[in-house]
Amino acid sequence: QVQLQESGPGLVKPSETLSLTCTVSGGSISSHYWSWIRQPPGKGLEWIGYIHYSESTTYNPSLKSRVTISMNTPKNQYSLRVTSVTAADTAVYYCARRDINSGLDYWGPGTLVTVSS
Amino acid sequence: EIVMTQSPDFQSVTPKEKVTITCRASQSIGSSLHWYQQKPGQSPKLLIKFASQSISGVPSRFSGSGSGTDFTLTINSLEAEDAATYYCHQSSSGWTFGQGTKVEIK
Numbered sequence: 001q002v003q004l005q006e007s008g009p010g011l012v013k014p015s016e017t018l019s020l021t022c023t024v025s026g027g028s029i030s031s032h033y034w035s036w037i038r039q040p041p042g043k044g045l046e047w048i049g050y051i052h053y054s055e056s057t058t059y060n061p062s063l064k065s066r067v068t069i070s071m072n073t074p075k076n077q078y079s080l081r082v083t084s085v086t087a088a089d090t091a092v093y094y095c096a097r098r099d100i101n102s103g104l105d106y107w108g109p110g111t112l113v114t115v116s117s
Numbered sequence: 118e119i120v121m122t123q124s125p126d127f128q129s130v131t132p133k134e135k136v137t138i139t140c141r142a143s144q145s146i147g148s149s150l151h152w153y154q155q156k157p158g159q160s161p162k163l164l165i166k167f168a169s170q171s172i173s174g175v176p177s178r179f180s181g182s183g184s185g186t187d188f189t190l191t192i193n194s195l196e197a198e199d200a201a202t203y204y205c206h207q208s209s210s211g212w213t214f215g216q217g218t219k220v221e222i223k
Contacts, residue, residue, distance in 0.1 A: 035212075045153075045161065045204055047212040058211065061118060094160060102172075103151030103206060107160035 002027040004095050004108035012115050018082040022095030029076050033098040036080045038091035085115045119143050121205055123215035131223045136192040138218045140205035145185045149209035152190045156201045197222050
């Protein structure tokens with residue numbers, strides 16, 4: 001059974017960089033697409049971006065200038081960096097897997113990141 | 118960017134009633150449309166893939182239809198445990214989600 005787990009600081013100061021890691025167990029990240037999705041408190045889902053196992057990336061155009069997703073295959077992890085954060089980046093951040101023949105079939109439990117001084 | 122618009126935003130439904138949620142894409146996405154259920158405090162759960170394909174373990178009362186720009190999620194004979202917010206998600210060009218439809222049990 002594939003499991004995903006997000007980890008990283010729960011509090012980030014404005015203008016600083018948000019960094020999160022998703023650790024995948026029960027399966028290899030050397031296949032499928034690996035994504036980040038966020039959900040501001042009380043609001044809907046927003047796609048941030050994804051990385052293919054070939055390490056090609058695709059980002060939401062509205063966030064592209066501030067976002068980097070990278071992969072650490074030996075550790076079976078992938079990461080998210082969002083620079084120059086503001087209060088609008090406060091959200092629950094989810095990592096999720098996409099099988100090319102399916103939708104987003106495995107999700108992490110999510111981690112709340114608050115941007116505040 | 119492809120915009121996904123769901124309707125309604127909120128629906129209050131009696132148990133055993135049929136629920137229909139629609140999702141409209143701003144341009145054709147073929148069948149690259151997936152549906153999710155999210156309960157409070159939980160991660161979203163995949164219900165339907167590629168507009169109408171069922172997912173193992175998901176109750177058969179959930180079904181999807183549509184192609185191109187117009188899609189529908191149907192819940193036949195709603196149960197109390199179906200109280201949740203439902204999202205559509207397109208994977209045709211970049212990814213976008215609908216704004217969500219909250220289903221409440223009367």
